[in-house]
Amino acid sequence: MxxxxxxxxxxxxxxxxxxxxxxxxxxxxxxxxxxxxxxxxxxxxxxxxxxxxxxxxxxxxxxxxxxxxxxxxxxxxxxxxxxxxxxxxxxxxxxxxxxxxxxxxxxxxxxxxxxxxxxxxxxxxxxxxxxxxxxxxxxxxxxxxxxxxxxxxxxxxxxxxxxxxxxxxxxxxxxxxxxxxxxxxxxxxxxxxxxxxxxxxxxxxxxxxRAPAYEVDDEAFFLDFVKALFTQRRKTIRNGIRNTTHITGIDDPEAVVDAADESLLRKRAGKLAPSQFAELAALAADRGRGGDGG
CATH class of the missing domain: 3.40.50.150 (Vaccinia Virus protein VP39)
Structure with a gap:
């Protein structure tokens, strides 16, 4: 206070x-x-x-x-x-x-x-x-x-x-x-x-x-990605990414999982710092959405 x-x-x-x-x-x-x-x-x-x-x-x-x-x-x-x-x-x-x-x-x-x-x-x-x-x-x-x-x-x-x-x-x-x-x-x-x-x-x-201490190129996608993973807060991030494509619009969740850091994939949403959500959201936008990245 x-x-x-x-x-x-x-x-x-x-x-x-x-x-x-x-x-x-x-x-x-x-x-x-x-x-x-x-x-x-x-x-x-x-x-x-x-x-x-x-x-x-x-x-x-x-x-x-x-x-x-x-x-x-x-x-x-x-x-x-x-x-x-x-x-x-x-x-x-x-x-x-x-x-x-x-x-x-x-x-x-x-x-x-x-x-x-x-x-x-x-x-x-x-x-x-x-x-x-x-x-x-x-x-x-x-x-x-x-x-x-x-x-x-x-x-x-x-x-x-x-x-x-x-x-x-x-x-x-x-x-x-x-x-x-x-x-x-x-x-x-x-x-x-x-x-x-x-x-x-x-x-x-x-x-x-204040500006966040991390980069976010697509703010709407970042916020939707955070929302999606917290609907699966009792599951690991790996399963959260796989289970929430209807919210995130990710076409290829397996490509995101394959590219993500294993230490993050084993965590649950409640343990991730905002900067870690941003890291995963950027990866998901790049690897998981058709035509948006490699």
Missing amino acids: TEPGASEGSNDERPFRDPDALLRRAGVRGDPDRDQHFLVDDRVLDRIPGYLPADADASHLLEIGGGTGALTDRLLAVGDRVTVVERDPTLVGFLRREFADEIASGRLDVVEGDALDVPLPAFTACVSNLPYGASSEIAFRLLPRKKPLVLMFQKEFAERMVAEPGSAAYGRLSVSAQHYADVELVEPVPPEAFSPPPAVDSAVVRAVP
Whole structure:
């Protein structure tokens, strides 16, 4: 876990809006059936923007799932401009009324729609309490943009994102997330921080983009290859390659197996580092796909 960075408490000129008062003014209540849990703990809300890297460009912050604006209010204190994407029409209307001055000044834009469907702006960083039901899809829409991210997830999901090879939590999510960024679980958040409290613990993850320490020529194939081998995680890599041609599109798995290092073929997916997946994926693309290589 990491303490918040320099941006914490950067706005001493005005008090932040009280999250419980925002809920009352909005006249809404969270709905677990709709994946709606409002973050209402002031201390957590105050800390979250501070997890942005100290050198992060805060000229245009993106927030997905603005809710009643408790986090939005704090992002306006550290960002020059904020865009909020919110799918609930009632909450969109409330945000536009509550933050009318910020919208009029051009500092805030409220976009109505699903974050998986609407065009995203050219943001410089994203700070969000994501809807948990779509957190994976949203995260993998954001990660390829290669911008700093501070995102709230279910704790189990967050632990899988940051897991190391050989650990029980390590899997496809770990390799895919770490392909794009250095990811770190920076704060666990208990259910009591939300209204209504969810049935699971939560956690804040920071993702700092960086190039991977290995070469990947075909990123889509690399990610599909990782996905394929983790569907066979209890089998050796040798058998995983043979059994997943319907996912990878490999025409000649035996050519890949024959060319691969025996020490890798004997391992299972949960033991391979991302660089080893990249090595095997490059070999599979070269040797296993018709017309793509020798």
